[in-house]
Amino acid sequence: MKKINIIVMFLFLILVFIGCSNNESTKTLTDQETISFSWWGTTDRNIATFKAIELFEEMYPQYTVIADQSSWDGYQTSLYNKLERGRESDIFQVNYNWLYSMDGEYYFMDLNDLEFDFSNWPEDEHRPLTINEKVLGLSLSETGYVFYLNWKVYEDAGIESVPETWEELIVAGQRIGQQSNGTKYALGRLDAQQVAILMFSWLAQIYGKNIISDEFKLNYTREELAEGFAFINTLRSNNVLISSNSFDTHTVGPTNPNWVTYQNYGGILQWNTAVSEYENELPNTANLITAGMFQQNKGEKLGIYKKVSMALSVSKRVDESESKKLAVKTFLEFMVSNEEAIIALGVDRGVPNNELAYNVLRESTNPVFTDTFEWQGHRIVQEYYNNQVSLQQDLYIHPYYEHDVFRRIYEIPIEKFLFNTYTANQAINDIINNFDSTLESVTRR
Amino acid sequence: MVGEKKYLPYLLLIPWLIGFLVFKLYPFINSFYLSLFEKLSPRESEFIGFDNYRKLFMRSDFFGGQFINSMKVTFNYVFFTVPLILIVSLLVAYVLSKKIKGIGFFRTAFYVPTVLGANVAVVLLWRELFESYGLINQGLALLGMKQINWFGSSAGAMTSIIALRVWQFGSTMLIFLAALKNISPSLYEAAEIDGASKIRQFRVITIPMLTPVILFNGVMRLVETFQTFTSAKLITNGGPLDSTRVINLLIYQVAFENRNFNLGSAMSWILFVVIMLFTILIFRSSKYWVYYQD
């Protein structure tokens, strides 16, 4: 009997000891802390990010980072899911417009509360990420839609210089079409999202207006839209774009056999941050070049829309613990200012506008970043955008332009138009009828 | 009876009762409740009565247009698929019931697609089959026919999805097969003596005797195909141009991708009412065409 008593007492003491050692209240600021970080990406980005995390944990051994990486597919739904139940990671990667569509003001922490230093960034960079004076995301890079061409297709058709204007592009299209008996195209297949940007870029070059006005209304008239659609039709009848999207139903651009295997398509229109997927699929015989944005007249620098591509947001839950705040702040600062981390992360999430990071990447000799397609695209986006600003044009992508529900208002009619089940007129009617009212309902104005 | 405790049945049924109340009755009512609200912000919902329902029936409203389109698409799918399944499985079952050699093999062969058909791997395979370079087009080429761009047109895309479901007719066929076995051969013998042709026998004996099973199979397939999801999402993802955006897919997108539980619930309720209406209609009509032996 006595022996059992002693054993029980002993076990009880052990339990008490274990219980006590988990006591949180005696933590100090340099204590162990765990941060969870989730992002989406493909293999390249994942390897890079894991490397950066490794470097961080080496430098700050008291911090552990739990990485939650997944593919793009389902990330947004999953994140929204978790936000609603308070199960999101401490830090998570977001798209710029999610701050608005996912109730960022409610769920995300104000980075000013971390006393984060934003001075290395251009003044306006974080303004779109600020709602009611709360900075809800840390900008990783800016991005803009840029044309990239597979020069082999042009070369094979005997075109000597890269087209700079739309006219030259159309002429190239005719040439390419003739040489290939209609099987090859100067660009190829663009989906509704890309055609929308193409059309609005073209219109912006002429009228200097953004798509959505400051009053949250459609900024273009019926006649102006009609011109835009007519322009798309011109592209479609001159072998620049395929004449109907029903002829090619591959919705995933990078693996489309017409881009990769047969090299029938001569170009793509993509965010400069997303070009690597297309680049990686091309065979060695291809020759990818950066073509920028075609212009109305030679020498102009117009028609570039840009936006913050990705940001890192912090969960509001972090605000409750001082030690966690410090850990998160240290991690964020590390990711954007530590030289080794910057080089490890490279330009996979785009080219940062943070001056320090930018310089590190620019001066890096191994590897070299300045000749990557992301870099070249970035240069053009920044240069042209600044030019537009000097001409009083604000072509920043509106926070609701890419809202999941709202975007269908313009994408669906354009898609039907591309499939030739809608005339331009019908598409314009749909857009004009639904644009303002739907925008109003999603922004609850 | 033997001296059994009287409360035993009730005790054993408690799990079922909990199941019914918590997992069926409560969601049923809650779903309707949700549909009467609209979310203003993460913590606030506003009671809006039947506004959600009103929205869904207005073609001019963006969501209404989508909903009406999805209902049309789903009707299309159901009213092609269910008759096709019934006809094919009945005919195949009839042939198999006539003492064919190797019946075991055929039964298994026809049932295997049912086992596999709903599997994600097979659904993805199905998409590959209908691609422009896929197996189906290869087959057409072999027969000297024109290749079809299946996913480029709404009819083609819908065909591929219908084909996948009809491919899985095996389970329905097995039910018909068993029912056919139950038809007493003396009926056929009598008809034979009277000089009736095989076709007439089929029409006058087989079909009427099978009507209860046709009813059963028909209703089960109807309810099931109205809620089709996996094939529409993985093969065409609602495209092209929403021509395969069946209602369950739309509900999923509205409720779980756009996080609009209220509108999603309203859609689910309308779907429920529609399915129930058709079920009741079919059962009511059954007294005119279903022949019960007893």
Place this chain on the structure above:
Amino acid sequence: MNSYKINSILRRNRAKRKIIKTVQYILISSVSFFMLYPLLWLIGASFNDGLMTNFSFIPVEFTIQGWLDGFKAPGWGSVEGYSILRALWNTMQYVIPKTIITTFSTLLVAFVVARMHFKGKKIVFALIIGTLLMPVTIFRIPLFIFWTSEIISPLWEGSKLPFMPYLPLWGGAFFALDSFSIFMFIQFFRSIPRDLDEAAYIDGASKFQLLHHVLMPMILPAVVTVALLQFIATYNDYQGPLIYRGDVDTYPLTLVLPMLGKDSTNTYAHVFTRSIIAVIIPLTFFFVAQKFFIGNDVESGIKG
């Protein structure tokens, strides 16, 4: 009519019947050939490097790379990539509990309804039949809110234990929710005469012993059928795991397979190999279950 004429008529009829039979046989054979051909093609494609662009299932560019690599990375979900076996294990963590628990809970309810007398039996039976045809879509949203509510979600979300992260997918099994299975069992019980029960009671058996020793062996085909159907349905469930998605390392097969498309790290051989791995399990279960019954149960359950 003389016997010669009768004989020739009979002979002609027999010949006609033979022809019809042959035609039917050919028809059925070709239909089954076309139905199974995609699967045959799938096997061939898993041995083919690159896209299979011909009708024949024989690989043009033979490779076993797909099979060698099929079980390993490049896989999914992390830098190194998890193997497909992990996804398979994830799937089993909810398929197995659901199948087993559902089979037994529905069996029990059916036994009570079919073999016991109590007040309210008619209502219970009516409710079971009534919920048989209820479209499940209407339950999804509220059930999702239920499983992710603040009280319930800590039970399973983010859990590192086996089986628990998938609780929403199998938790309901305890409550005999599948009316179709209950219905099938009831029909089976009804086909067994009550005299057996009486005999057992006279021998002094309790209800439990009756069920376990006497009735079980007789309804075994039904048990196997219900288990098989539950297994297949849960194994193939796509919307469920889609809605209750957890951390990446808990993704089951149905979520992983769409991610494993052709990309820069996979060849088509890999893709198709993994597809075959994914379907082997239900197929095996099916063929094993076949030995237990010769296809009579599903249909006889519908009798009457």
